[in-house]
Amino acid sequence: MDFNSKLINWYSIKKRELPWRETRNPYYIWLSEIILQQTQVKQGLPYYDAFVTQYPTIFDLANASETSILKLWQGLGYYSRARNLHFTAKHIVNELDGEFPDNYKDLLKLKGVGDYTASAIASIAFNEVAAVVDGNVYRVLSRYFGIDTPINSSLGIKEFKLLASTLIDHKQPATYNQAIMEFGAIQCKPKNPDCSACPLQDSCVALKNQTIDVLPVKLKKTKVTVKYFNFLVFMDHHKKTLFEKRIEKGIWQHLYQFPLIESEKSLTAEEFHLLNFKDTVLKIEHLDYSLYNEVDIVHKLSHQHLHTKFWIIDVESLPKEAISIKSLTKYPSPVLISEFIDHFSF
DNA sequence: AAGGCGGGGAA
């Protein structure tokens, strides 16, 4: 058997039963692919179920508010995916007459849909011969063919895409694409793959050369910046507080948080007291505050480590935009914030 | 071409 046949045969035996494999509806395929970008199946699965239940059609998604979509997306990360999901749903409903694009070229035009996702939808939903190259495919191909070109270099991206295009099965592109990805996820794992039980062991270059553990080659590491966040948790006598939408570009765009003051370092109570709150909506003369966490809560993102303090501030009254503490959980918020809300006894 | 963008799973 050749490479393709072995992969597809392995897939027919070992594949997981997943809900998006039970449909050819492009809306559901698209939804699953967006959710699964940089996200493991285990983490994305409950979100897929929730979205299918709450938004059974693309018209439901298009008619929803961005806030409600972000709320359902809460905890999944990379929130631009949710914002683009909503934008594209509206675009398809309003500009494309509700007709989902049915080929790679047109799918690629959609916001939030890049080369991988366009290929995945085109092949899985429409059986177009379009090769997918995701993290799994990079790993399988680099090892099987012994390719050490960095997968995140422009040359590597071109090289692996070209190779994948020559390999894809023209008779069953949908099955082939899913087979090689599933193979990478389950058999040709990043760490400690079970090569002794691998159907490709006889012809795998990396196994022969003992380079399984160094392939695929990936350039550089991301530089992590440290930031210091001070969240102001106001409380008035009507059990209200201030909760704001993040408007600026950057992390957590369009999610909600307590008023935030960023500082150069972790603040003591004395240093916090000296702040002049000029950037907040509230002018405070006499602060009655306490610190929720003596030790910084460190929230780690890919590129940022957020050292966080929550300052609890009792005030007489709050501006009219204050919301009831009970309603906090209705708003989409970062995990860092929602965990505080869950643990703090208001 | 390089950097920004989340959060969790796995070893």
Place this chain on the structure above:
DNA sequence: TTCCCAGCCTT
């Protein structure tokens, strides 16, 4: 801890 995950967008 570190690496990785059915990547994409902006600069």
